[in-house]
Amino acid sequence: MSGLLHRPDEVRRWIAERRSADGLGVRRVPFDRMEGWRFHPDTGNLAHVSGRFFSVEGLRIRHGATEREWSRPVIVQPESGILGMLVRRDRAGEPEFLMQVKMEPGNFGLVQLSPTVQATPSNYTRVHAGRGVRHIEHFLPPRSGRVLTDALQSEQGAWFDRKSNRNIVVEAPDGVVAAPGDDHRWIPLHTLKALLREPDLVNMDSRSVLACLPLHETAERASDAGESFGASLARSLRPSDAGAPHTIGELLTRLNDVRADRWAEVRRIALGQVDGWHREADEVRHGAGRHFRIIAVTAHASGREVRRWDQPLLAPVGVGVSAFLVRRVEGVLHVLVGAHWEPGLAAGAELGPTVQCDTGDFAGLSREQRPPFLDAVLTAPEKRVRYDVVQSEEGGRFHHARSRYMIVEADAPTAAEAEADPRFSWATPGQLIGLCQSSGPVSVQARTLLACLHTLW
Amino acid sequence: MSGLLHRPDEVRRWIAERRSADGLGVRRVPFDRMEGWRFHPDTGNLAHVSGRFFSVEGLRIRHGATEREWSRPVIVQPESGILGMLVRRDRAGEPEFLMQVKMEPGNFGLVQLSPTVQATPSNYTRVHAGRGVRHIEHFLPPRSGRVLTDALQSEQGAWFDRKSNRNIVVEAPDGVVAAPGDDHRWIPLHTLKALLREPDLVNMDSRSVLACLPLHETAERASDAGESFGASLARSLRPSDAGAPHTIGELLTRLNDVRADRWAEVRRIALGQVDGWHREADEVRHGAGRHFRIIAVTAHASGREVRRWDQPLLAPVGVGVSAFLVRRVEGVLHVLVGAHWEPGLAAGAELGPTVQCDTGDFAGLSREQRPPFLDAVLTAPEKRVRYDVVQSEEGGRFHHARSRYMIVEADAPTAAEAEADPRFSWATPGQLIGLCQSSGPVSVQARTLLACLHTLW
Numbered sequence: 001m002s003g004l005l006h007r008p009d010e011v012r013r014w015i016a017e018r019r020s021a022d023g024l025g026v027r028r029v030p031f032d033r034m035e036g037w038r039f040h041p042d043t044g045n046l047a048h049v050s051g052r053f054f055s056v057e058g059l060r061i062r063h064g065a066t067e068r069e070w071s072r073p074v075i076v077q078p079e080s081g082i083l084g085m086l087v088r089r090d091r092a093g094e095p096e097f098l099m100q101v102k103m104e105p106g107n108f109g110l111v112q113l114s115p116t117v118q119a120t121p122s123n124y125t126r127v128h129a130g131r132g133v134r135h136i137e138h139f140l141p142p143r144s145g146r147v148l149t150d151a152l153q154s155e156q157g158a159w160f161d162r163k164s165n166r167n168i169v170v171e172a173p174d175g176v177v178a179a180p181g182d183d184h185r186w187i188p189l190h191t192l193k194a195l196l197r198e199p200d201l202v203n204m205d206s207r208s209v210l211a212c213l214p215l216h217e218t219a220e221r222a223s224d225a226g227e228s229f230g231a232s233l234a235r236s237l238r239p240s241d242a243g244a245p246h247t248i249g250e251l252l253t254r255l256n257d258v259r260a261d262r263w264a265e266v267r268r269i270a271l272g273q274v275d276g277w278h279r280e281a282d283e284v285r286h287g288a289g290r291h292f293r294i295i296a297v298t299a300h301a302s303g304r305e306v307r308r309w310d311q312p313l314l315a316p317v318g319v320g321v322s323a324f325l326v327r328r329v330e331g332v333l334h335v336l337v338g339a340h341w342e343p344g345l346a347a348g349a350e351l352g353p354t355v356q357c358d359t360g361d362f363a364g365l366s367r368e369q370r371p372p373f374l375d376a377v378l379t380a381p382e383k384r385v386r387y388d389v390v391q392s393e394e395g396g397r398f399h400h401a402r403s404r405y406m407i408v409e410a411d412a413p414t415a416a417e418a419e420a421d422p423r424f425s426w427a428t429p430g431q432l433i434g435l436c437q438s439s440g441p442v443s444v445q446a447r448t449l450l451a452c453l454h455t456l457w
Numbered sequence: 458m459s460g461l462l463h464r465p466d467e468v469r470r471w472i473a474e475r476r477s478a479d480g481l482g483v484r485r486v487p488f489d490r491m492e493g494w495r496f497h498p499d500t501g502n503l504a505h506v507s508g509r510f511f512s513v514e515g516l517r518i519r520h521g522a523t524e525r526e527w528s529r530p531v532i533v534q535p536e537s538g539i540l541g542m543l544v545r546r547d548r549a550g551e552p553e554f555l556m557q558v559k560m561e562p563g564n565f566g567l568v569q570l571s572p573t574v575q576a577t578p579s580n581y582t583r584v585h586a587g588r589g590v591r592h593i594e595h596f597l598p599p600r601s602g603r604v605l606t607d608a609l610q611s612e613q614g615a616w617f618d619r620k621s622n623r624n625i626v627v628e629a630p631d632g633v634v635a636a637p638g639d640d641h642r643w644i645p646l647h648t649l650k651a652l653l654r655e656p657d658l659v660n661m662d663s664r665s666v667l668a669c670l671p672l673h674e675t676a677e678r679a680s681d682a683g684e685s686f687g688a689s690l691a692r693s694l695r696p697s698d699a700g701a702p703h704t705i706g707e708l709l710t711r712l713n714d715v716r717a718d719r720w721a722e723v724r725r726i727a728l729g730q731v732d733g734w735h736r737e738a739d740e741v742r743h744g745a746g747r748h749f750r751i752i753a754v755t756a757h758a759s760g761r762e763v764r765r766w767d768q769p770l771l772a773p774v775g776v777g778v779s780a781f782l783v784r785r786v787e788g789v790l791h792v793l794v795g796a797h798w799e800p801g802l803a804a805g806a807e808l809g810p811t812v813q814c815d816t817g818d819f820a821g822l823s824r825e826q827r828p829p830f831l832d833a834v835l836t837a838p839e840k841r842v843r844y845d846v847v848q849s850e851e852g853g854r855f856h857h858a859r860s861r862y863m864i865v866e867a868d869a870p871t872a873a874e875a876e877a878d879p880r881f882s883w884a885t886p887g888q889l890i891g892l893c894q895s896s897g898p899v900s901v902q903a904r905t906l907l908a909c910l911h912t913l914w
Contacts, residue, residue, distance in 0.1 A: 263578040
């Protein structure tokens with residue numbers, strides 16, 4: 001067996017088989033039924049008794065300009081892990097990715113496709129770390145393969161306090177992977193693109209890593225020289241300022257202006273000190289039911305391997321929306337980048353999608369309170385909507401955290417409105433991919449959309 | 458009066474005049490004599506009663522691989538400020554910088570040259586911020602000048618917890634600055650280079666901003682096409698991978714490998730929880746007298762303007778050493794970059810000098826404990842030492858924090874030894890300058906050395 005799955009239905013069958021063979025189940029429990037997790041008697045922080053994994057603590061935010069103060073719970077995970085993707089090329093030069101089928105308790109559908117490796121230093125550096133991480137050797141020095149991209153990337157700044165992961169893609173030398181193993185299969189790029197058109201199959205980590213990979217040569221080879229959407233997109237993927245209305249430097253200066261303007265003091269506090277949130281027997285929730293809840297689950301596998309573990313998860317309210325408005329100018333696609341501030345981002349704000357709503361909270365807002373361009377995206381006529389698929393965020397920390405990811409062509413009035421707002425800038429996808437390769441400030445939601453854009457050429 | 462100082466002695470006279478005219482004085486006081494600063498009764502944190510400026514708290518570090526734990530005091534300053542340099546060109550195209558003469562209580566010599574603007578958002582964004590910051594308008598949107606470089610840069614990770622400042626250089630349109638004002642003068646690049654050859658005149662912020670400025674065209678115009686040190690240096694300043702042994706991508710992968718290897722969990726704690734440090738009436742000190750002390754000073758000006766303020770300062774032990782080993786390969790200069798871990802750096806480690814000792818602590822270490830290449834630098838014969846000048850760090854937070862900055866040509870055995878150690882990489886100065894322009898991970902000590910390198914062409 002070659003370990004290669006060529007068609008989307010083969011991948012779907014593999015995922016379904018694993019789901020049933022592993023006899024997976026997850027159910028909610030009250031906090032006091034979680035084995036190994038405790039609320040600290042003094043601080044109220046929710047942490048594992050070993051001090052490992054992650055904890056739920058608080059952030060206090062004081063907005064610089066208005067001095068308004070508020071606080072909220074946050075997931076603290078000090079370790080920066082590796083998200084590693086192994087890639088090889090078939091005879092025609094098409095990339096094939098070594099994907100892992102991975103169960104996470106918070107995953108919608110339990111099992112999704114993850115990169116070749118998801119691991120933290122405590123998994124792979126400690127002497128007695130137990131079972132090694134399969135395929136990790138390709139990502140640690142000395143490497144036999146060629147590093148195609150390698151950079152630290154941030155994750156959700158509304159839910160994590162300064163979390164980052166190393167996103168790395170390594171091209172495998174011929175035949176270096178003799179046997180992928182039960183949890184891994186090679187999947188060609190065109191198949192992965194097909195799977196990205198479906199909801200909840202390609203996990204957040206996979207999308208994040210894919211976004212950092214320069215694919216402009218592959219895309220341009222696959223596209224015609226015409227004026228179609230796909231051809232414009234392929235031309236826009238070059239990691240340079242060609243065809244872009246602003247240089248990378250100008251984009252970063254506009255971002256730095258927003259950072260200064262939106263400056264806030266953010267301080268880690270104890271979960272017990274967070275105002276306006278309530279701890280019940282089975283959830284920590286916001287007084288008005290907004291944002292998210294912290295819940296507890298017990299997860300078990302009863303198939304090939306019997307194991308059970310408990311953990312907290314962050315469960316967002318409703319389904320979020322992240323969207324790029326796009327336009328075509330002289331045969332090059334531009335996306336409208338928004339500078340979005342979040343308390344858990346190290347530098348305060350990053351370049352993200354046009355619309356970035358992590359939760360479905362916006363439903364209750366008045367028209368004035370709604371984020372810019374949200375309605376332009378949600379009410380766009382069908383013919384302008386190029387992509388509209390629900391995808392899941394990290395299932396190891398979030399419970400059914402899902403967002404509608406959309407790519408929508410802007411009409412002329414909307415495009416004109418965007419020009420006037422300094423928080424928004426037109427950029428080429430290639431500029432963002434270039435930034436991703438140098439640990440540039442591109443949000444995880446924007447990286448998902450960059451991965452989804454590849455479904456359109 | 459043109460507001461231009463052309464010769465180094467004119468600048469020295471200006472600084473000396475200001476020093477005496479302002480009747481400046483700083484003296485140490487016990488903590489309880491500091492007006493407005495208190496140790497918090499519960500946490501022991503040293504902070505201003507208003508909650509503004511900065512505070513002295515603690516960090517607890519748990520090293521990932523060994524699980525060794527330790528703690529230390531740290532300066533916490535959540536605000537990210539602006540270090541802004543205004544530049545114009547004379548008729549021959551030489552850059553002239555609008556420098557500020559600035560008194561800081563911790564400065565060696567009290568008064569040094571700072572960038573055009575040093576300001577935090579609370580200085581320039583708040584409605585009732587009082588007296589405006591002179592020349593700030595050139596650095597805030599909408600700008601009339603052209604932005605030459607603009608990026609967030611880190612500062613000392615051994616003394617600050619994740620401090621960063623926006624380093625920005627703006628080219629002024631002709632005649633936009635009618636009157637520099639008493640505290641500002643235009644100083645040409647060649648004069649600034651001469652001042653950088655002297656100790657303690659060009660402050661850390663100025664050096665940091667200068668390091669981010671692409672000067673390769675100016676340097677190449679000024680240099681011959683030969684094989685001299687200066688010509689090799691000028692060619693090495695191009696912000697590209699040309700003539701470099703590694704690509705930027707390879708440099709960053711090697712850095713990420715060190716980050717993973719040297720991974721540690723760093724957590725902010727209260728100053729009162731720091732182990733092994735003692736609080737006396739007039740200092741917080743390490744039990745064995747190592748690292749640094751926290752002291753208190755009262756500063757006063759009795760000249761044109763009468764004012765007085767008190768504040769804590771961090772006073773390092775002894776004089777540090779930061780040095781680049783350099784070599785010339787085929788007419789291009791390479792510097793030996795070290796990946797140095799510090800607890801207060803957001804990503805754990807950054808690209809720094811070959812040798813980076815913030816304090817004089819190394820004097821007591823055995824040969825085995827001494828940092829790599831320290832002795833190679835300190836014992837190099839005079840003819841290999843290209844630069845050896847003591848410069849000061851930030852005088853607003855540190856008291857007489859001084860380091861010997863050195864640029865030393867490596868002999869063949871040392872250069873060979875460097876090749877074998879994955880923590881060290883040969884790079885061109887231009888690669889580092891390019892990284893600085895994109896908020897890349899180049900340490901503040903390395904940025905000082907990049908500024909000092911310009912004295913050698």
